Amino acid sequence: MATVAPSLEEPPPPLPSPDQGQPPTPCLGKVGFDCCAGRLRCLWHGLQRQANLTELPSQQAVGQTRLLQEAHHITEHVQVAAGQCFIEASEKARHYHVVASGRVKLYRSLPDGRRQITALLGAGDFIGLSAGENYNFNAEALGPVSLCRLGRGDMECLAQAIPLLARRLRQEACRELAHSQDRLVLLGRKTARERVSTFLLECLHAQDRTCPSPMHPVREWSMRPVDNLAGLMVTLWMPRTDIADYLGLTVETVSRTFSAFRQEGLISLQGACRVTFLQPRQLMELATGHQ
Amino acid sequence: MATVAPSLEEPPPPLPSPDQGQPPTPCLGKVGFDCCAGRLRCLWHGLQRQANLTELPSQQAVGQTRLLQEAHHITEHVQVAAGQCFIEASEKARHYHVVASGRVKLYRSLPDGRRQITALLGAGDFIGLSAGENYNFNAEALGPVSLCRLGRGDMECLAQAIPLLARRLRQEACRELAHSQDRLVLLGRKTARERVSTFLLECLHAQDRTCPSPMHPVREWSMRPVDNLAGLMVTLWMPRTDIADYLGLTVETVSRTFSAFRQEGLISLQGACRVTFLQPRQLMELATGHQ
Numbered sequence: 224m225a226t227v228a229p230s231l232e233e234p235p236p237p238l239p240s241p242d243q244g245q246p247p248t249p250c251l252g253k254v255g256f257d258c259c260a261g262r263l264r265c266l267w268h269g270l271q272r273q274a275n276l277t278e279l280p281s282q283q284a285v286g287q288t289r290l291l292q293e294a295h296h297i298t299e300h301v302q303v304a305a306g307q308c309f310i311e312a313s314e315k316a317r318h319y320h321v322v323a324s325g326r327v328k329l330y331r332s333l334p335d336g337r338r339q340i341t342a343l344l345g346a347g348d349f350i351g352l353s354a355g356e357n358y359n360f361n362a363e364a365l366g367p368v369s370l371c372r373l374g375r376g377d378m379e380c381l382a383q384a385i386p387l388l389a390r391r392l393r394q395e396a397c398r399e400l401a402h403s404q405d406r407l408v409l410l411g412r413k414t415a416r417e418r419v420s421t422f423l424l425e426c427l428h429a430q431d432r433t434c435p436s437p438m439h440p441v442r443e444w445s446m447r448p449v450d451n452l453a454g455l456m457v458t459l460w461m462p463r464t465d466i467a468d469y470l471g472l473t474v475e476t477v478s479r480t481f482s483a484f485r486q487e488g489l490i491s492l493q494g495a496c497r498v499t500f501l502q503p504r505q506l507m508e509l510a511t512g513h514q
Numbered sequence: 515m516a517t518v519a520p521s522l523e524e525p526p527p528p529l530p531s532p533d534q535g536q537p538p539t540p541c542l543g544k545v546g547f548d549c550c551a552g553r554l555r556c557l558w559h560g561l562q563r564q565a566n567l568t569e570l571p572s573q574q575a576v577g578q579t580r581l582l583q584e585a586h587h588i589t590e591h592v593q594v595a596a597g598q599c600f601i602e603a604s605e606k607a608r609h610y611h612v613v614a615s616g617r618v619k620l621y622r623s624l625p626d627g628r629r630q631i632t633a634l635l636g637a638g639d640f641i642g643l644s645a646g647e648n649y650n651f652n653a654e655a656l657g658p659v660s661l662c663r664l665g666r667g668d669m670e671c672l673a674q675a676i677p678l679l680a681r682r683l684r685q686e687a688c689r690e691l692a693h694s695q696d697r698l699v700l701l702g703r704k705t706a707r708e709r710v711s712t713f714l715l716e717c718l719h720a721q722d723r724t725c726p727s728p729m730h731p732v733r734e735w736s737m738r739p740v741d742n743l744a745g746l747m748v749t750l751w752m753p754r755t756d757i758a759d760y761l762g763l764t765v766e767t768v769s770r771t772f773s774a775f776r777q778e779g780l781i782s783l784q785g786a787c788r789v790t791f792l793q794p795r796q797l798m799e800l801a802t803g804h805q
Contacts, residue, residue: 359695404694512625
């Protein structure tokens with residue numbers, strides 16, 4: 224369904240077998256290293272930088288750098304149109320995806336159509352870490368999305384050969400796990416007002432990482448004080464039905480809560496998808512269960 | 515707070531530095547390899563078996579086996595009494611734990627005391643994968659518990675030197691992530707009846723892995739047909755208050771739902787914590803949202 228823009232005319236060169244104590248064999252294809260054209264914030268760029276910075280013995284650093292170039296060559300770049308579902312639950316899980324740009328929602332459905340959005344992803348996020356043999360979720364583009372796509376077998380092979388990549392995949396899974404556990408508390412124990420205020424502050428944090436997140440209320444030195452969020456505007460990525468499916472609420476409750484927040488002077492609304500923060504401290508206290 | 519039964523009188527020998535293409539240096543301590551006395555289903559045994567079976571070049575296999583022996587020596591064995599909280603949220607995350615025997619609940623609390631149990635763990639499960647610098651959960655023993663405990667720095671060091679371990683940690687994080695996403699659907703979209711029936715079938719699955727799980731309703735060849743669960747009894751690991759905090763319900767709703775199931779002939783109750791399955795197919799249909 225997704226439009227695949229393959230970066231190779233010919234089939235990709237075979238991957239070297241996993242590192243077994245030998246220096247990895249370079250196996251460069253015909254396509255230049257700049258196949259990402261420097262535009263995509265994709266996995267390999269970050270790892271490449273890390274490999275260059277890490278104090279690895281020089282032979283090993285060169286080997287890992289070459290394998291990362293290799294990874295560039297066998298990475299497909301996929302463009303997905305807004306609203307398109309590019310992974311369906313119970314399909315065979317053949318790929319890992321990394322979001323290069325745009326926003327993606329992952330969701331699961333119950334047989335009668337009830338739906339729960341399990342994650343909202345943005346640039347740099349992985350898709351598919353939790354899949355077993357088959358995908359256990361649907362993935363849909365919330366707007367135009369660019370993805371980097373790599374076969375699971377190839378990724379496993381690379382992860383064995385590139386310890387930096389193996390560690391990055393593990394860190395990513397652990398980070399997602401922590402976030403998922405935050406959301407268990409939200410869905411299991413927070414009120415509708417607490418859920419909606421958490422969501423609004425999460426959107427702001429995703430838009431500007433210097434804004435404190437209610438999920439991690441410990442303030443780092445680089446974070447703005449919460450009162451400084453007054454006057455900031457956030458653009459919501461999705462309609463009320465999706466917000467309801469993300470927060471485990473009905474659409475009516477979501478709309479009612481937005482209206483209540485507006486009437487209480489906590490936020491102002493500009494159309495359906497723009498929200499300005501007026502009383503950010505009160506929203507943060509609500510979101511963290513302090514009110 | 516937990517009673518530590520250190521397996522070493524002297525400080526553990528230093529870990530070798532991460533594998534950097536050299537064969538790992540063996541660095542055996544004074545304590546015998548059987549420090550687990552074969553009793554604990556702990557991490558190293560499994561990996562050891564895997565290392566022996568894997569077709570690694572012999573020098574590498576020997577290296578990894580020696581490092582695994584090393585890991586045995588620096589693993590502490592901890593006994594925790596029933597009801598004891600052995601990890602507190604916001605403590606510095608210094609250790610990874612693996613449950614050797616017994617059951618553990620992980621939970622988070624909101625400032626006013628509302629509580630959400632985020633995971634129920636048993637033998638072989640990891641604790642601490644999702645922690646950042648500090649633990650983001652409390653861990654409490656549901657009965658007498660044995661744990662294997664290893665410093666996070668030591669574990670990271672071993673994971674770099676032992677690819678099998680690195681992969682196992684990643685698989686574990688991905689498996690927990692998948693389970694956590696299942697629970698998002700439960701908390702966000704399932705009714706009380708659906709949640710309680712899911713919980714009962716989960717308990718049965720944890721007790722006997724040949725019983726199908728509502729979280730993974732695809733039947734594997736080794737699973738019993740659901741009708742064959744009739745007459746099986748499950749012992750619940752925790753009181754109604756904990757079940758409520760796990761399922762995002764009130765205690766009253768949990769008790770009412772148990773009573774309703776009993777009156778409808780779906781289950782019978784033997785005291786507070788024993789449940790016999792009478793109509794397992796109906797419970798499975800409820801749990802998977804087919805009713």
